[in-house]
Amino acid sequence: MVDAQSYQAEALIGQDIEAYLAAHEEKTMLRFITCGSVDDGKSTLIGRLLYDSKMIFDDQLSALEAASKKSGTQGEAIDFALLVDGLAAEREQGITIDVAYRFFATEKRKFIVADTPGHEQYTRNMVTGASTADLAVLLVDARQGILTQTRRHAYLVHLLGIKHIVLAVNKMDLVDFDQMRFDEIVADFTHFAANLEMTPPLAIPISGLAGDNITQKSANTPWYAGPALLPHLETVELAEDAAQQAPFAMPVQWVNRPNLDFRGFSGRLAGGTVKPGDKVRIVPSGKTSTIASIVTMAADASQCDLAEAVAGQSVTLTLKDEIDCSRGDVIAAADNPPLAADRFEASLVWMDETEMLPGRAYELRIGTQAVSARIQAPKYAVNVNNMEHLAAASLGLNEIGVVELATDRPVVFAPFADSQKLGSFVLIDKLTNATVAAGMLHFSLRRAHNIHWQAVDVDRAAHAALKGQQPKILWFTGLSGSGKSTIANALEKKLHANGKHTFLLDGDNVRHGLNKDLGFTDADRIENIRRIGEVAKLMTDAGLIVLTAFISPFRAERDMVRALVPAGDFIEVHVDTPLDVAERRDVKGLYKKARAGTLKNFTGIDSPYEPPETPEIVVNTTELSADEAADVIIAYLDKH
Amino acid sequence: MPSLTHLQQLEAESIEIMREVVAQAENPVMLYSVGKDSAAMLHVAKKAFFPSPPPFPLLHVDTTWKFQEMYKLREKAAKEAGMELIVYKNPEAEAQGINPFDHGPLHTDMWKTEGLKQALDKYGFDAAFGGARRDEEKSRAKERVFSFRSENHQWDPKNQRPEIWSLYNARKAKGESIRVFPMSNWTELDIWQYIRLENIEIVPLYFAAPRPTVERDGLLLMVDDERFPLNEGEEPVTRSVRFRTLGCYPLTGAVESEAASLNEVIQEMLLTTTSERQGRAIDHDASASMEKKKQQGYF
Structure with missing residues (x-):
């Protein structure tokens, strides 16, 4: 059994709660997903993380022991997977069919983990889980190696712009912690990742069931030089920290107007940092002004103005000038504002039972903007199993393709590769109100790309x-x-x-x-x-x-x-x-x-x-x- | 700049969700149960819209069986937030005198589940904030932040809208409504730390004090008023107790404790070995009971 003491400073809690809480308040938060093929042990790994960080209470543990005996797959041993397989329907079928969120904390960080399903028909759930993740743990069964599902999930993770990927080669105990087997799998994956131009992952040999290389380096893999899983999760860079380096931009969610003397613009910073006195530009209107104050609520009225706000924070900004600005506009750095355009190329993940209808007007939501958008027939669809480009007239449930789309008015955007917040969008069916697709903008199409514009006579x-x-x-x-x-x-x-x-x-x-x-x-x-x-x-x-x-x-x-x-x-x-x-x-x-x-x-x-x-x-x-x-x-x- | 702490991140996310609801829904309301989760949620709402008061009313679906101290704080908190407080009591339950002693599960059904449906229908609320957290219970771990309910207030766990990035889609058909859980990603410890950090007032019942109690079916119940029917030979015993979760007093088990300050409560919570909902009689039946209740329209 791995020593979990270091992950819950029990001694400190007992002796000096004040010091413990002060330290805990400074923790950062990492969101990650676990994905991989059906039997690669995702739920077991999460159960293990919860167990090792002492997030399982006695009553849960006794319920778990009882359930393990009744429907577990580990004989008399605890089946950690039962901890996370939530819905009754799933428990009966023994599979995970939706995204489940779990929480645990170590001394350094709080973690939110999205357990996402392995089945092809639930690609949309995986996209849901991956969309908010800083990191992805891609599980591989050491006995099975890289499977079609592994490749599909790796592609989705890459498509959704997750910068950090851990290739967790699981069930190493079942292959006698064989280094050659591990190297073979890593080489196989690296070859595939290079084709995708994906950031190379960190590969870790683990056993979710036995606990090897989870909280600390395992004696069973002396040949492995990298970090154990949890220490890596504790130190990897957060997406929001990276976003602080981007130019300042804040989509306006709501105009705060309690009385005639106050007009504030509420939103969450998509990127960068902002201070009172900064020059800003409202996009798409292009008008400029200066930040007067960053308002927050504080018990002490003198503390209600912030000196600075950073990417990820929800704030209310006031401007020095009375200019037009409302929901959907973006307040941005005056010298580096995002662009506005009405024709785009984008990747699209189709998530609805009803297939995409080229030419139909869908509602497109990007940032806090909502516009009407028409999609043209896909340029191509992607076979997610081998990344081949396929000709396609439309996209069906769980299909991914590259499309061109036109909006009925210009929208403020940034390429998805530069900004997740300003480059991601969803499409909504106006009749059923269903969210039918998730999209990632590549770039805007200049007029030169528009063949109709080149026609000399604008005729019938x-x-x-x-x-x-x-x-x-x-x-x-x-x-x-x-x-x-x-x-x-x-x-x-x-x-x-x-x-x-x-x-x-x-x-x-x-x-x-x-x-x-x-x-x-x-x-x-x-x-x-x-x-x-x-x-x-x-x-x-x-x-x-x-x-x-x-x-x-x-x-x-x-x-x-x-x-x-x-x-x-x-x-x-x-x-x-x-x-x-x-x-x-x-x-x-x-x-x-x-x-x-x-x-x-x-x-x-x-x-x-x-x-x-x-x-x-x-x-x-x-x-x-x-x-x-x-x-x-x-x-x-x-x-x- | 340093990274945002986990509490700053959670607060920013909850604020973003609340503002989206206000921007997208026609007639939102915040369900306010007076518990610590509600207190934290209300505090976030105040911050989200400051210097305006939160632009929606508070709704308390009352069962008439809450602790007296909860009723006291309810009025005070609404007043301090500058918000309208709507108290709704299911008139049928009131007429029939439904109570937890004589009517068992019917008490929760009629006062809470039915009462909530009636209140939402009566005022035409199309979006209702709730303070539920995903770490509370297994079926909640899978629920979206924006959770749709049919015209009959039913939840269909198999047919949830994908919820991608923070692009919340609040469009709905006539008659449908949304339950919104802005605190989805908070844990019990996060809530306690936030209460401590932001100095949020909570019901004193969360702190240990000598209180009159009797032991029933493994639960330590507080004799909060004269309606508590004592069995033959049963005498209330004064014990130093506190509550980890608050609901109807005859259904809410106390724990014996000496933790009288916030730090001590958090300390005890961190060292404790049973999970929060164990004090609630409602979850004890089947392990999938919450999922069933939600499909029927329980919040």
């Missing part, structure tokens, strides 16, 4: 290509009250959610402005449709998908509009509702007035309606809801 095709869609006129025709506007509205919402640029022309926005000089005589009806047709055509020239919802009773005018645009771009949608049904609905009470004779020239009553002869789409509203009708039209659009 160029407008359409930039929007990534085929312009169309969806011409809804039908009786008053047939449901044209309702269906057109439902359709526009769906198209919009799918990232399409649309515009809906209907009585509300046309009759009150452009056509307010027109009445309801036949001549005026024709002129009404002509104008709408011309406006719709201009909008398709601009690349839009135009939806029009007008009775448009005459075949000739509809055909006139059809002739204005290229063949196939005019889609006539006949909202076919029998007169008696429309009249029974009479949403606006117009049929009643027409029957009473107070409303003249009413289509279907005293003015004719000419149904289309060969419409592209017919919607029977007595059978379909507006939503279903919209789906029918979307299905048609997808096909054509």
Whole structure:
């Protein structure tokens, strides 16, 4: 049994609690993850760390002993893995299916360890655990060597920018602490890591079960010259300390405005350090000011101003000038601010059951900014088992790829390699609200990279290509009250959610402005449709998908509009509702007035309606809801 | 610059979480149980929004069976923070006189689980801060910081949103709500150290004092008021005791102790050999009981 006394200064606790607490208050904190293949012993290693640092209480230990006998895999011995396999469902299956966080402390540091699962289908959980880690412990079973899972996890750890990796060659006791076996595994991994341009890991031969090279150097591996695991974890550099070297930047989370005399900007420093008097720039606006104070709460009012704040701290800053600054903006060093851009290349880990839809508008969150973003079809997907680049039209659950994306307005960013806080983002499905992807920005795409920009004439095709869609006129025709506007509205919402640029022309926005000089005589009806047709055509020239919802009773005018645009771009949608049904609905009470004779020239009553002869789409509203009708039209659009 | 200490890091993270909730949620509330974890959480909230008061109310889901000293501190703490205090008592439980002596598990179900659901529905809170820590219990170790509840307040452990970096996604469908645990990564020792460092007021019951107690089912219970039904021949005995965790007084076991100061309490805690929740009757049934309770809507 390894001596754990040195890791809980029990003597000091008993004799001088004041000194112990004062020392403990100065501890730093390291977050790390353990990963590796299913049976490589992750849970056992964590259980061992908890046990050796005396984080297991007597009642937990007796429950553990009982559970070990019942469902443990170590016979009568304690099964440390049972300590960490939390959820009841997991305990029954004997596997870890989600991220579990554990805590322990040594004299020097407090540790938070994320136990992440080994199965491929839970890549997203591993990414969750790895995203906040300073270090990764990659476990390998000495008998098995480097497996596909090991490579996958190493790649993910590298992708997520974890700078420190420990290759823990576990179960060394089962290979008689054989140095040759250890060297062979390390060489195998080093070869693989070099291909990834990954920082070489620190390799340590250990036994989680027996405790070798965990808290101190083991006598069983005299040939190993490096540190034991825990001493290494106690001294490795923290990510936040590294971030202090970066230029100052703080995304604004919240504007603190208790009264007219105080206006502070609250946030957590993404990088660098800041002092009162420092010149700062607000990005993206570019306005500059000077830090007036760094405010915090203290019992003594004279202590409420800090002299300095560093990366990782949550503070409230006040500025000397009254300038515009709100949530989403970044306050940064005036001479070295992050950039803003709206087109990027990024790596993406897809985390949702529903696969990525190129062209759809997702919500993109980066720092404290939330914008709408569209992803193009992946440049390539990565086979995480051998790092091969694969052609891909989309990304499914747990798939990783490189994509280009465009946001609807510029976002402040830094490349992920330079700043985890300013270069990482998530994508959210706007309908289900699920977090569907984690992304790491590589760089912004300059305009020169944008082939559309190089086109000499910005013509109809160029407008359409930039929007990534085929312009169309969806011409809804039908009786008053047939449901044209309702269906057109439902359709526009769906198209919009799918990232399409649309515009809906209907009585509300046309009759009150452009056509307010027109009445309801036949001549005026024709002129009404002509104008709408011309406006719709201009909008398709601009690349839009135009939806029009007008009775448009005459075949000739509809055909006139059809002739204005290229063949196939005019889609006539006949909202076919029998007169008696429309009249029974009479949403606006117009049929009643027409029957009473107070409303003249009413289509279907005293003015004719000419149904289309060969419409592209017919919607029977007595059978379909507006939503279903919209789906029918979307299905048609997808096909054509 | 030196590295941030672990307490500075934890505080900064908790502050960031609280501000995100305020920026993203429509109607947040902080669940306040008057215990030491609540006290630390409330203190962090005050720091997060200073010089403004925290921009949400405090909600205490009362069971009417808390210790008297808890009720005293409750009013005082809310007043000092400049926050509105909402006290909610499940009217059905009140009408039926549900109590821990006669009704067993129904007491927790009706007062706490049901009471909480009712209070959140009544005021339309869409995000509720709770002081739970991941080191308390196994199922909590796996819960996200932003934990979603269905319209029926249920937790689905198999379907948790990935929570990556500190990019918290608080978007939700109508009717859904979020429980937010800003203190997720704190341990019991961290909480004690923070209370010590920041000089946070806590209920005196955490410190040892002579108190009237009786021993029942292996738990040392305090006779906090005249509603405590004594068995035939049972006499309260004055013992020097303190509490490691506070809840309803008939359900909360005391430990015999002489630790009357904060340092002594921390010292005792560090040298102790049983984990914190052991004093709570609620976890004793099955070892997966907390997970079940949470799926039913327990906080």
